[in-house]
Amino acid sequence: MKIYTRTGDQGGTALFGxxxxxKDxxxxxxxxxxDELNASLGLARSIELMPRIDEVLVPVQRDLFAIGALLATPDHDKMREQLTKARIDAERIAELEHAIDDCDRELEPLRSFIIPGGTPKAAALHVARTVCRxxxxxxxxxxxxxxxxxxxVQYLNRLSDLLFMLARVANRRAGAGEVTW
Incomplete structure (x- = not known):
C-alpha cells in the first residue's frame, strides 16, 4: 500500500468508519x-531519557491514538468500541491523578507561576502541555x-495537569530548578 492516495488533493479527508x-x-x-499532542510526547520521550517519566508517557500515547480514532469516528457504536479500546474511563483518569500526586510528593509546593523552560526534556513537556490544552x-x-x-475532555484536562507536573519533575531531577514569574 502506498502512503499517498491522492484522495485528499482536493482538500477532503476520509473519516474512520x-x-x-x-480537512478543516x-x-x-x-x-x-x-495527533500533534501525541507527536509532542514522542519528542519529549526522545529527549534526556528519564525512565520513570517516560514510562508514564507511553500508555498516554496509546490512549491518544485511541482518542484520535474516537474523534475521527462519526459512528456512535464504533466510538464506544474505541473508547473501550482506549480504556478512557474513571479508573484511567484516576491513574493520571495518581501520577500527578506522585509528582507532587517529589516537588516543592507551587508558590508562583512557572516560566516554561529548563532542561530540553522539561521544555518539551511544557510544549506538549500547551498542545494538550x-x-x-x-x-x-x-x-x-x-x-x-x-x-x-476530562482525560485531556487531567493530562495537561500531568504534563505540567512532569515538566517540573524533569527539571528537579536534572537539578535545573525553576524560573518563576
Whole structure:
C-alpha cells in the first residue's frame, strides 16, 4: 500500500468508519491536535531519557491514538468500541491523578507561576502541555455539535495537569530548578 492516495488533493479527508469531510472540519481539527499532542510526547520521550517519566508517557500515547480514532469516528457504536479500546474511563483518569500526586510528593509546593523552560526534556513537556490544552479546547468546541463522551475532555484536562507536573519533575531531577514569574 502506498502512503499517498491522492484522495485528499482536493482538500477532503476520509473519516474512520466511513464518510468524507473537508480537512478543516472541526472533527479533523480536534483529532489533528490530538495527533500533534501525541507527536509532542514522542519528542519529549526522545529527549534526556528519564525512565520513570517516560514510562508514564507511553500508555498516554496509546490512549491518544485511541482518542484520535474516537474523534475521527462519526459512528456512535464504533466510538464506544474505541473508547473501550482506549480504556478512557474513571479508573484511567484516576491513574493520571495518581501520577500527578506522585509528582507532587517529589516537588516543592507551587508558590508562583512557572516560566516554561529548563532542561530540553522539561521544555518539551511544557510544549506538549500547551498542545494538550489546545486539543482540549478543540474537543470542547467539537462537543458543542457532536455527541462525545465527557471522559475525553476530562482525560485531556487531567493530562495537561500531568504534563505540567512532569515538566517540573524533569527539571528537579536534572537539578535545573525553576524560573518563576
Amino acid at each position: 466511513g464518510g468524507r469531510v473537508p 472540519d472541526p472533527r479533523v481539527e480536534a483529532y489533528g491536535d490530538v 489546545r486539543a482540549e479546547r478543540r474537543v470542547v468546541s467539537l462537543a458543542h455539535d457532536v455527541a462525545l463522551p465527557e471522559l475525553v
